[in-house]
Amino acid sequence: MKGRHCITTLAGAKDRALGRLKNYLEQRTPRQRLYIVLTALLLFAAVDIWMIVSSLSGHSEPLPAEHIEVSVPLKP
16 A cells, blocks of 8 residues: 555646646746747757767766676576
8 A cells, every 4th residue: 555655646746746837837928938948958958968978988987797697597
């Protein structure tokens, strides 16, 4: 029951957040909505490009490869 309670609590929080966002955007003019969406898109693109460039630049170390040992043999 605890798992179901957590899921319903999270679903309720999501519904409330989406309702607040919808109310916020309904109060804006279409031009303001467009600016909000374009700004969010540009921020997402900037972070995405930054992550790609930082991973390709070689400054970060790759994660070590670890092999998983199977303790129980798999059935064919």
